[in-house]
Amino acid sequence: MHNHDQTKASAYTGAIISPVPEPGKNAEPPELYSGIYLMPMFMCLYSHNLEESELFWTKGLGFINLYTMPGMMIHLRRWAFQDVLIRKSGSNDGSPDADMEPIGSLSVAVTEKQIDKIVDACERLRPGSTSAPIRKPWNSLEARIHTPEGLVLTLTAALAVDKEQTEVYLNSHGQ
Numbered sequence: 001m002h003n004h005d006q007t008k009a010s011a012y013t014g015a016i017i018s019p020v021p022e023p024g025k026n027a028e029p030p031e032l033y034s035g036i037y038l039m040p041m042f043m044c045l046y047s048h049n050l051e052e053s054e055l056f057w058t059k060g061l062g063f064i065n066l067y068t069m070p071g072m073m074i075h076l077r078r079w080a081f082q083d084v085l086i087r088k089s090g091s092n093d094g095s096p097d098a099d100m101e102p103i104g105s106l107s108v109a110v111t112e113k114q115i116d117k118i119v120d121a122c123e124r125l126r127p128g129s130t131s132a133p134i135r136k137p138w139n140s141l142e143a144r145i146h147t148p149e150g151l152v153l154t155l156t157a158a159l160a161v162d163k164e165q166t167e168v169y170l171n172s173h174g175q
Contacts, residue, residue: 023158046089060122
């Protein structure tokens with residue numbers, strides 16, 4: 001892949017800030033990240049049951065609880081830049097978010113060696129909430145998980161790329 005606005009040498013420098021490891025069967029996942037930073041983007045979900053949501057996201061998906069406002073909100077994180085805020089919803093909380101429909105989808109990067117473990121853990125917690133990992137034509141292994149909040153979460157494990165084959169392809173297509 002090549003970004004035409006960047007020189008070839010600088011096209012891969014974005015990997016320096018990414019917590020996602022180089023794809024491959026033996027890729028080691030980065031440590032969970034509990035540092036404080038200004039979040040460039042995050043998802044906000046609504047849940048009628050914060051305790052159930054926290055259990056599913058921490059025990060099933062491998063997130064950590066970074067911060068809790070009891071009865072109001074939980075801030076969960078996995079790798080750097082994988083933040084999710086789950087806020088309490090319901091008809092009796094008096095907030096403008098009451099009774100919001102908890103729908104949406106999100107893709108989260110994982111490693112090949114993690115995907116089966118995460119799917120298994122989520123399936124134990126919520127039977128019927130997962131799909132088996134399948135290889136996609138865009139060179140990834142993916143599984144879908146339905147969270148207690150109604151989110152369709154796609155776990156995406158990038159697969160190793162034959163760099164020589166990729167260079168041949170890119171060069172033959174004028175890139």
